[in-house]
Amino acid sequence: MKTLLFLISVVLSLAFNSDVWAGYVITRQFTKPGVEKGREALPHLQNKGLIAEFLDPGDTGLGKCLGYLIWREVLTAISDQSGAGVILAHPPGQERIVDLLEKNYHLAALEIARDQRCSMALWGAVWEQGEQVFLNSFLSVLPEVRGGDLLIRLKPVPGLEAEIARTRYNFALVQTNRNNLFERTVVTRRSAVLRAEPQANGRPLQTVPTNTPLAATAMQGGWFVVKTADGGKAFVDNSLVEVPPRQVEGKYNTATLFQGPGQDSRKIRTVYLDGEYRVLDMRYRRGLWYKIDLGDTQGWVAGHLVDPKFSLPAVHFMAGLYRYRAGNYRAAIKEFTSFREESYTLGDRANLATSMQFKGAAQLFLKDASGALDSFSYAVELTPFDPAAYNLEALAILCTKGQLVGTALYNLERALKLDSRNPRTLALISVLQEALVKGKHRSHIESRFESPEKLAKKLQQLREQAGLTQP
Structure with a gap:
């Protein structure tokens, strides 16, 4: 190597x-x-x-x-x-x-x-x-x-x-193409020197103040190529600028357009956001704000009202993992939803399924069992060959009550048919049957099934199918 x-x-x-x-x-x-x-x-x-x-x-x-x-x-x-x-x-x-x-x-x-x-x-x-x-x-x-x-x-x-x-x-x-990757606004995060060459000792051309939006046209290594006021080009190190998304998307929602970043700025008007909009500036001021181009006007909208569009769907997936690890489940759901929407037309079924599993897990933590079940069910639809997908859907079903819960055992049975020695599937079966036999959590388990007797019988059948002994 x-x-x-x-x-x-x-x-x-x-x-x-x-x-x-x-x-x-x-x-x-x-x-x-x-x-x-x-x-x-x-x-x-x-x-x-x-x-x-x-x-x-x-x-x-x-x-x-x-x-x-x-x-x-x-x-x-x-x-x-x-x-x-x-x-x-x-x-x-x-x-x-x-x-x-x-x-x-x-x-x-x-x-x-x-x-x-x-x-x-x-x-x-x-x-x-x-x-x-x-x-x-x-x-x-x-x-x-x-x-x-x-x-x-x-x-x-x-x-x-x-x-x-x-x-x-x-x-x-x-x-994609180079323009879609690099043509975007970058915003100085402090006073920044624009240079003639992409290197720290490059000839300085001009100094621009903090919060100056610059029109980037390309990249060279870790330097953005930006337009100067006189129409020329210069280089700015990426560490000196914020890098907003190239575009944001509004999804059939209304938003107040402000003259500046913040609700204390003058209101321009209420707009209906439906589509993708070019980002002209970005600022952190009591939250994230974007200045966007609506064609007939420009103005600032709160960041939570639009969805950023990044160069790769993988950025949303990775951001979702960050949010999930931090216990910020609502933000994780938003990121994995964005990943699904950007990846759907790419035929990325296995990764789409995993994004839905993370979304479902986040919904479970937020006590949205119904939403979680929908997410896990969609994951099964995308990857019917994955035993883990059936295990997760079974777990979501066990968080609900009603006639639907009987399908939890069907999911475990499907998982066993795909992998008869899947440790998570076998553990779920053993835990359910042990709870019924020993009685400590019997009422909790039985309350989730319309027929405890059928549950016990089916669990025993599944154990025998997997070659397990009595608990």
């Missing part, structure tokens, strides 16, 4: 305070597994993820740019999530990684993520054909967190649990 040095750049996102950034650089050499560990960045944080530079087999220069761009988009997506850290791993300087195999690169990214105690790692590959850019993206949830974050327990019965089994995601291919 080729020797590869990685630099780790870190940004800390803290509760809508865009001034709180923690920078960190680590040099690592990856020649074989088990190398000496590097210094951990942001050791006080438990909710961290890693973005690795995208592989670029055609040496187009897009791999390095996309690493920075997706890193910044994930930061924007979780900008209001307290205590969340995002780490970017990339080779130093202009060193390229075009010769690495995907498998080796994936292992290297996971090793960095483990070393930094990250719970997930996102990376990808890019190639260009004519004016079209093709993007593959991959995300891994580290196996070390499977027993905690991905396990859903139904109280008060001990052992009544199921898990979201998939931890590796190969997202559907995205076809």
